[in-house]
Amino acid sequence: MENAEKLRVRFAPSPTGFIHVGNARTALFNWLLARQKGGIFVLRVEDTDLERSSQEYERNLIKDLHWLGLDWDEGPNTGGKFGPYRQSERLELYHQYAKQLLEADQAYYCFCPQEELERERAWALAEGRSPVYSGRCRHITLKEAQERIKAGEKAAIRLKVPEEGLVRFTDLVRGEVEFDLKLIGDPIIVRSNGMPAYNFSVVIDDALMDITHVIRGEDHISNTPRQILLYQAFGWPLPVFAHLSMVMGKDNTRLSKRHGATSVDQFRREGVLPQALCNYLSFLGWSPPEGKEVLTLEELVKLFDLSRVNRSAAIFDYEKLYWLNRQHIKLLPAEKKLTLSLPYLQEAGLAGEDITPAQSQWLSEAIELFLEGSNKFSDLPEKFLLIFDFQPESLDEESRQIISSDSARKVLKAFINKTAGVTEFNYEFFAHITGEIKKETGVKGKELYHPLRVMLTARASGLELDKFIPLLEQGAKLNFPRPIKNSLERIREFSTFLKLQEKQEA
Ligand code: GLU
Numbered sequence: 001m002e003n004a005e006k007l008r009v010r011f012a013p014s015p016t017g018f019i020h021v022g023n024a025r026t027a028l029f030n031w032l033l034a035r036q037k038g039g040i041f042v043l044r045v046e047d048t049d050l051e052r053s054s055q056e057y058e059r060n061l062i063k064d065l066h067w068l069g070l071d072w073d074e075g076p077n078t079g080g081k082f083g084p085y086r087q088s089e090r091l092e093l094y095h096q097y098a099k100q101l102l103e104a105d106q107a108y109y110c111f112c113p114q115e116e117l118e119r120e121r122a123w124a125l126a127e128g129r130s131p132v133y134s135g136r137c138r139h140i141t142l143k144e145a146q147e148r149i150k151a152g153e154k155a156a157i158r159l160k161v162p163e164e165g166l167v168r169f170t171d172l173v174r175g176e177v178e179f180d181l182k183l184i185g186d187p188i189i190v191r192s193n194g195m196p197a198y199n200f201s202v203v204i205d206d207a208l209m210d211i212t213h214v215i216r217g218e219d220h221i222s223n224t225p226r227q228i229l230l231y232q233a234f235g236w237p238l239p240v241f242a243h244l245s246m247v248m249g250k251d252n253t254r255l256s257k258r259h260g261a262t263s264v265d266q267f268r269r270e271g272v273l274p275q276a277l278c279n280y281l282s283f284l285g286w287s288p289p290e291g292k293e294v295l296t297l298e299e300l301v302k303l304f305d306l307s308r309v310n311r312s313a314a315i316f317d318y319e320k321l322y323w324l325n326r327q328h329i330k331l332l333p334a335e336k337k338l339t340l341s342l343p344y345l346q347e348a349g350l351a352g353e354d355i356t357p358a359q360s361q362w363l364s365e366a367i368e369l370f371l372e373g374s375n376k377f378s379d380l381p382e383k384f385l386l387i388f389d390f391q392p393e394s395l396d397e398e399s400r401q402i403i404s405s406d407s408a409r410k411v412l413k414a415f416i417n418k419t420a421g422v423t424e425f426n427y428e429f430f431a432h433i434t435g436e437i438k439k440e441t442g443v444k445g446k447e448l449y450h451p452l453r454v455m456l457t458a459r460a461s462g463l464e465l466d467k468f469i470p471l472l473e474q475g476a477k478l479n480f481p482r483p484i485k486n487s488l489e490r491i492r493e494f495s496t497f498l499k500l501q502e503k504q505e506a
Contacts, residue, residue: 007039009213011065011072012202014046015057018263019064021316022217022247022255025281029244030215031070032282032304042209043075045086046202048195053088064264068274069297074209082209087201094196097204097234098157098189102142106233107189109145109155110137114192132185133158157190159200159229167225172242173285173309174218179225187226199223203230211239215306218243242306244285248313255316267321271344271377273332276325284314294327322375329371334364341367341380348381350388352481359478366471369463386462387475390485392497398460403498407443408451414441415452416495425487427469455494456487 011027013019019027034041043065047053062077074080084090101107110133121131138160140148149155161184168178189200196204202223206214221243231238249259261267267277275296282300283293286309295303329337338360345351351363370383395403402408418433419425434452438444453465462468469487476486485493 007034007037007213008042008209008211009034009039009215010042010044010206010209010211012044012046012205012216013061014049014052015054015061016049016052017057018265019061020247020255020262021264021267021277021281022284024064024068024264024277025247025284025314026216026244027065027070028068028278028281029286029304029306029309030213031072032301033213033215033306034073035301036304039212040073041071042080042082042211043072043078043085044205044209045076046198047086047088048091048198048201050088050195058086060265064268067268068264068278087196087205090201090205091194091196093208094190094201094204095194098196098200101159101189101233102157104233105142105160107157107159108138108140108142108186109149110158110186110188111140111145111148111153111155112136130183132183135163135186138186154192156188156192158186159189159226159233161186161229167228169224169228169238169241171221171224172213172215172240172306173245174221174243174311177221177224179222181225184225184229187229189230199226200230203227203234203236206239207231207234207236213240213242215242215244218245242309244309245311245313247284247316250315250317252313252315259316260318269378271340271379272321272325273328273340276321276328279324279328280321283320284316285309285311294324294331325376326374329374329377334368337367337371338364340377341371344377344380345384348384350381350384350480350482356478359480362471362475362478366475369467369471386457386459386468387472387484388480388482390458390490390493392455392458392494395454395458396460399454399458402450402454402460405447407441407447409498410441411437411443411448411451412455412494412498415455416491416498419488419491422488425469426473427466430465430469430487456490458490458494 009030011030013023013027031041033039045058045061047058058076072078074082074085076085098107102109117133120134124131137158145155162181165181166178167181167184168176171177187199188197190196224241224243228238247255249255255262261270264277268274278297278300279295282295282304286304288295288303289305289308332340341363342351342355345363346353351359355363366384366387367380370380374380374383403412414437415433418436422429434448438448449465450460453462454460456465457468463471472484473486476484478484
């Protein structure tokens with residue numbers, strides 16, 4: 001093994017599903033540290049669980065990490081001098097090292113049938129004891145074991161660990177940690193099907209890949225003593241360990257579907273920006289020293305400090321993530337906002353595949369307005385309905401209330417009268433006749449504008465009318481796949497709706 005001088009960290013996901021934000025945070029912290037210290041970031045795919053791993057998940061994983069803006073210096077498709085970087089391609093190595101332990105009498109073959117181990121386990125749990133392997137096969141000599149295997153018996157391989165004592169280590173996040181060997185027993189390092197156990201392959205790989213810092217989720221902390229025993233058995237130096245607290249929902253249970261989106265893939269689909277997601281993930285257990293919160297990856301690389309990562313559970317706050325997303329969206333140039341918004345508008349049938357320059361200009365302006373107050377790009381189609389959808393017959397309760405008073409009816413009728421026979425409409429004209437109505441009826445403020453808003457938008461709230469009317473008038477001329485009704489069309493339709501209402505009320 002080479003002498004590791006440079007910091008070398010790794011992210012070692014199992015490709016068994018979409019990457020969870022907790023894991024993405026682990027990847028990010030490793031990456032930030034590597035980039036900050038001029039170290040090496042390794043991607044290692046831990047795909048020894050053949051039933052649950054798939055190449056498709058591996059592809060998604062790589063896509064998601066790239067999307068987040070993370071890159072690696074060594075990895076499955078990148079290569080590197082410690083490859084291969086996919087565990088399924090390293091099986092020979094694991095067998096070689098297991099053989100070494102067997103021959104040094106530091107490991108032994110275990111022939112205990114699965115059912116028996118499970119029975120013992122259940123028994124121990126029922127008695128309130130920790131389920132620790134009895135050590136029944138410890139005395140079987142290597143020679144005897146090899147003969148039984150030759151004769152067709154199946155066996156796992158276990159590491160021989162001392163029956164008593166403590167395993168201690170200093171965790172960069174959690175401080176001094178110790179585990180009692182009595183609670184550990186002889187861990188399996190190779191299963192009876194020949195596949196290495198996680199604790200074994202991870203140690204072989206971390207050691208052979210010269211990993212200096214193992215930064216991972218706290219769910220692995222109880223594996224660490226077993227891994228340390230393996231380092232000791234091989235006489236290898238220990239890496240530094242740092243276990244990051246779990247990512248929880250507001251109710252203090254592990255972040256899961258019940259809380260909302262949990263995978264990087266879901267957040268990407270929602271239209272959360274990768275820079276916002278990284279920014280937010282960095283706050284799960286860490287906070288920047290100066291209190292500046294909206295940070296780019298480059299800024300995070302400068303500011304990140306592993307020694308400031310704290311050990312309390314990291315609560316995932318969706319509101320905070322969306323707030324950061326809004327801040328990062330504001331920083332984007334207009335063309336980027338348009339490109340990122342289009343797929344959502346196209347998917348909703350509001351924009352076509354081919355966009356004319358005039359449409360693109362209009363969309364850009366509309367996007368600028370509607371992104372104000374949007375948490376994510378996927379919120380846009382709903383906001384755009386203010387323009388694309390006008391159905392007075394399905395007014396909500398609030399809008400119905402607004403137009404039900406006498407003063408509202410007076411205002412609406414006056415407005416309808418003043419626009420009868422009119423063929424051109426714009427905001428100046430709107431402001432002009434609204435001024436007249438104010439004088440004639442004495443109605444002003446909310447009482448005046450609210451009913452007019454409901455008439456023009458069939459909604460109780462939305463953009464300011466001085467923004468809405470020009471946008472609507474322009475959009476209506478642009479031949480979108482879903483036609484936009486202009487103000488005059490809306491006023492006529494609303495007038496018919498009102499007459500019908502009044503008939504029903506009479
Ligand atoms: N494959 C393990 C996981 O995804 C890696 C844990 C580790 O970093 O050691 O949880």
